[in-house]
Amino acid sequence: MTDFDIIIIGGGMAGASLGAEVAPHARVLILEMEDVAGYHATGRSVSFWEESYGGPQVQPLTSASGPLLTTPDPDFADTGFLTPRGALHIGRAEDRAVRDDFIRAFSGSGVRFEALEGIDVARRIPGLRSAWTLGLAEPSTADIDVAALHAAYLRRFARHGGTMWNAARLIAARHDTQGWHVETTAGSCRCATLVDAAGAWADDVARLCGVAPLGIAPLQRTVVQLRVDANVPADMPVVMDLNGSFYFKPIGGRCLWLSPHDEEPSPPCDAAPEELAVAIAIDRLEQVVDWPIVAVERKWAGLRSFAPDRRPVYGRDSAQPHFFWFAGQGGFGIQTAPAAALIGAALLLDHAPAAAVSTIDAEAYSPRRFHALPLVSAANAG
Known part of the structure; x- marks a missing residue:
């Protein structure tokens, strides 16, 4: 032994x-x-x-x-693990209080936000539908390897x-x-x-x-990789709903990763995506942008465990x-x-x-x- x-x-x-x-x-x-x-x-x-x-x-x-990931000790890694991207939380006109509460929750934390309105939101997301008029940029967000x-x-x-x-x-x-x-x-x-x-x-x-x-409870999260017929900048920010019902991130080649931000209780297992969750994710994306969907290229699910x-x-x-x-x-x-x-x-x-x-x-x-x-x-x- x-x-x-x-x-x-x-x-x-x-x-x-x-x-x-x-x-x-x-x-x-x-x-x-x-x-x-x-x-x-x-x-x-x-x-x-x-x-x-x-x-x-x-x-x-x-x-x-953040600093440990950006500039790790030389004996740990030769390069950092973060690539700047930024995030943009978006909402409709009726979500103004939600945005204000979000900002207030992090008051004094040092996290930097920039409130955006109307054209400044649309300018950052090509094809954004007109109902989405509120934005909250979080510029420190980055991709992580x-x-x-x-x-x-x-x-x-x-x-x-x-x-x-x-x-x-x-x-x-x-x-x-x-x-x-x-x-x-x-x-x-x-x-x-x-x-x-x-x-x-x-x-x-x-x-x-x-x-x-x-x-400690496992909750299932679904992710879909879509190919769309639209010029989506590969460096566009991660886009998130202020109300937490979706997020998506371009990955290049007219493709993106999309989640309906689901949290379905699950036993511990090798999680697999449910077709209903995939359909909900796509429906929510179509309510946000006018990007025609060409194909569902991949779909997967993972378990996120919370106390x-x-x-x-x-x-x-x-x-x-x-x-x-x-x-x-x-x-x-x-x-x-x-x-x-x-x-x-x-x-x-x-x-x-x-x-x-x-x-x-x-x-x-x-x-x-x-x-x-x-x-x-x-x-x-x-």
């Missing part, structure tokens, strides 16, 4: 980033149930970094991650002596005076601390370890301090990965937080907060 200091369950962006930060200081194993890490949520991202995404409670993590970021974390993890077992599904784990005894489909191992970075499977992993689940209050969960379990939660990162887990990993590593290793995250209140993301809250569905929270 192989011994480790820390075993991380899950090799997606969460597990890979945390593993890369703790591997220089401990013997670490990542258990990944798939043949290839990043198969689920990490591999299905629409790939943009947006400071306001996830709301004011998540924004400090995203903002702190998810695959390169995930690969960089895995390389750093391996370079610092980290071990990874692919196709290693957790069967059971029990804790006694000698630590955790972990059984997987790839063999047995032991460790002092077990980390749950299993995304949609986070609560299932907790149950297998004899730890009470937190109510009941829609904040991520970083920290030791209240009842079992040798079990560490690093989950509930919703659709913002990739764009917050650098800051989240630094916070998680500091908590896990009992180190002082890195300078980049030293002003972030990690207690806001602690699992301890759930002992004072009633359990509600993530689909109905926030």
Whole structure:
């Protein structure tokens, strides 16, 4: 039986980033149930970094991650992971209060917005239908190279002596005076601390370890790749509905990625798109722009997992301090990965937080907060 200091369950962006930060200081194993890490949520991202995404409670993590993604340490990557794009939140005349509330929610955060009206909105989106007269530009938004970021974390993890077992599904784990005894489909191992970075499977992993689940719920998000008969600038901003019913992003070659911004409750699984969600997405796009649709080239779905209050969960379990939660990162887990990993590593290793995250209140993301809250569905929270 192989011994480790820390075993991380899950090799997606969460597990890979945390593993890369703790591997220089401990013997670490990542258990990944798939043949290839990043198969689920990490591999299905629409790939943009947006400071306001996830709301004011998540924004400090995203903002702190921005410089780390733009100018990473030379020993981590040779180049940055962000490419400027910008975002444009749009609405109709009756959405003015929604826009005002959106701006107010981020007051004092440092996130920069520019309110737009009429022709200034239409100028940025060719073929925009006349009803869409309100805009809110968020210029800091950027494309993020998810695959390169995930690969960089895995390389750093391996370079610092980290071990990874692919196709290693957790069967059971029990804790006694000698630590955790972990059984997987790839063999047995032991460790002092077990980390749950299993995304949609986070609560299932907790149950297998004899730890009470937190109510982390997977919600399905659908994405469609369309080819249209219109001259859509490849560098056009990500376009989002102020009311959260769609977003789309050009990817070049008259193609775009489109989502109906759906959040359908789902069991943990290899998510597949529903035809109804695809049809809804297309219908919503056609209400926004006059771009004739030539073909649906691809469609896919991913699971975004939320805690009941829609904040991520970083920290030791209240009842079992040798079990560490690093989950509930919703659709913002990739764009917050650098800051989240630094916070998680500091908590896990009992180190002082890195300078980049030293002003972030990690207690806001602690699992301890759930002992004072009633359990509600993530689909109905926030």
